[in-house]
Amino acid sequence: MNTTLAFVSTLAATALVANAGEISGKVTLKGTPPPAQAIAAVKADANCGKFHDTDVMSRTFVVGADSGLANVVVYIKGGLEGKAFPAPVEKPLIDQKGCMYEPYVSAVMAGQTFQLQNSDPVMHNIMATPKLNKGFNFAQATPGQVNDKVFDKPELGVKLACSVHPWMVAYVSVLENPFFAVTDKDGKFVIKGELPDGKYTVEAFHQKLGAAGAVSQEIEVKGGKATAAFTLELK
Ligand SMILES: [Cu+2]
Incomplete structure (x- = not known):
């Protein structure tokens, strides 16, 4: 050696x-x-x-x-x-299962990719309504469908909601470092x-x-x- x-x-x-x-x-x-x-x-x-x-x-x-x-x-x-810190390469998963978001609260770093998954044989439509970041609004009609998303700016408590099922709510905080x-x-x-x-x-x-x-x-x-x-x- x-x-x-x-x-x-x-x-x-x-x-x-x-x-x-x-x-x-x-x-x-x-x-x-x-x-x-x-x-x-x-x-x-x-x-x-x-x-x-x-x-x-x-x-x-x-x-x-x-x-x-x-x-x-x-x-x-x-x-x-x-x-400056690189965004973690791991992709946290937010699942829709039994018409509920899991986890209810999660956190990612700005620039870190996270995944939205529909595990239900039911259509969900995810709306993100951030104030500082770019929002999104799209349907997941296929069971097992996964979409990657990224928020670029730090922002606490970004709300996710389903336009099909009004009780479905989750929160994602976007942080400026990985800690x-x-x-x-x-x-x-x-x-x-x-x-x-x-x-x-x-x-x-x-x-x-x-x-x-x-x-x-x-x-x-x-x-x-x-x-x-x-x-x-x-x-
Ligand atoms: Cu839904």
């Missing part, structure tokens, strides 16, 4: 480890949201009703263990100014990536509370790690 090459690859591996950063934590909701409600229109629909044996519940606020709030986008808002995550059912998140140690502003955004209800804080990644706890408030 070429010893020079081996030495170089060891150095490269060390550099990668040194840059790997992780911000983890939890988002808690303060206040009691209205309880989730059964969406009666799904069960009543001739085509969509047969996909569901049980009630389909609204997802405006999904609160898990110890008031952990799901579907919150947590992202680095400040501290990376002047740095973001969406909280799980118990409000937990992990942001991972090639993130150098340093001070950052991290924000937690929920589409129903809007930009005014978002909360941000300063954190410091040290030795590749940081934790952050957020409390979003219902007023």
